[in-house]
Amino acid sequence: MIRELLAKNIKKYRKRSGLTQKHFAELCGVSSSLIAHIETQSCTPSIAFLEKVCAVLQIQPIQLFEQTDLAAKAELTY
Template sequence: MIREIFSKNIRKYRANLGISQEKLSELCDLHQTYISSIECNKRNVSIDNIEKIADALKIEPYKLFLKDV
């Protein structure tokens, strides 16, 4: 469940910024297929990568785990 919330929130915050998965992957120095697999709820993510993604999305990392934000 937490992974599903996480993946939906990444997609939502990315869409709010109006950036593609490719652009997000560039901003956090991760491969585009890795970002895609996270958004599709197919990947466990390390704490280091959570921080990279949150920084790229310009949010605090904890916001990626909040339900219904």
């Protein structure tokens, strides 16, 4: 659940910033395939990488874990 939320939020903020996976990867200093793996939940990013993501996207770390989808929030309240 947390990994899915993290992946969705990284992708959401990346797209909001108008960045392709390739350009985002270049700014983060990693390969575009790593970005793809993270966004599809094939791997889990490190804390150091999340710090880099936040710097590149100019967001606060908490934003990577926020649930903005009402359906997802409803699932957690039962």
